[in-house]
Amino acid sequence: MNKALLSKLEQSLREVAAQTRTHHQIEGFDLYLHPESKEFFMNLAIPANSDNWSDAVKEMVKYFTAQNLQPRLEYFDELHPDLKIALEAEGFQQDMRAPVMVLEAETFQSNKTKPKGTYLRLFEKDKHQIETALRRQSLAYGGTGDDSALIWLPNVLKGLEQNTVMFAVLETDGFASGASIQIGGGIGELAGVWTHPEQQKRGYAYELCHHLIEDYFKEGYDLLWLSAAEGAQRLYEKLGFSPLGTQLNYSLEASKA
Missing domain, CATH: 3.40.630.30 (Gcn5-related N-acetyltransferase (GNAT))
Structure with a gap:
């Protein structure tokens, strides 16, 4: 597992999210909220870093609910291995667990x-x-x-x-x-x-x-x-x-x- 490469993919994920959404920074998370749509898949959080995921998750939930949005996250487990514990303690459900795969031009x-x-x-x-x-x-x-x-x-x-x-x-x-x-x-x-x-x-x-x-x-x-x-x-x-x-x-x- 290559954390440096996963970090590059996470940054790409952020940049794609920001192309059609407004970016809001809070403790532990970058939030990407659509300016017009409240649809589930149009709004999401991507974790940054936190010394206290439990508190950060609670604040993230408050931010979403204040906007009348359903809290939703996408992230790479290996970069934030302790986050899922705090999420599940707060009542979050896992919607997807999928292998991340990469392909380089030189091997195609x-x-x-x-x-x-x-x-x-x-x-x-x-x-x-x-x-x-x-x-x-x-x-x-x-x-x-x-x-x-x-x-x-x-x-x-x-x-x-x-x-x-x-x-x-x-x-x-x-x-x-x-x-x-x-x-x-x-x-x-x-x-x-x-x-x-x-x-x-x-x-x-x-x-x-x-x-x-x-x-x-x-x-x-x-x-x-x-x-x-x-x-x-x-x-x-x-x-x-x-x-x-x-x-x-x-x-x-x-x-x-």
């Missing part, structure tokens, strides 16, 4: 296999296609594909305009797969990978991600990371990613805040 290998679909990079001008992709992503994740799927659209469009987001789809037999890379501090995170349920386990996610990663490294970046969803680690190992640490996401139910 080009794909020589025959294409299975049509790869498309999407840009700000492709708003309609991006909307369609977000609806399809919602369906792939078990959602309804309704207008709530478009909550991320402003962030995606702003990121594409500022070159802090890369967004792509792979079209196959009337279906599609999708993925994005969010970039902060010169480091990207591969995120939001999805495939239509009827098209899973056919190699489409691998092909799509490979194309997008290749584009990313061609733009001069050296490092890419991700947090692997349950069951997806084998896909990312095949792409060349290796484990580095552990991401933990915690939240506190509104009734307990």
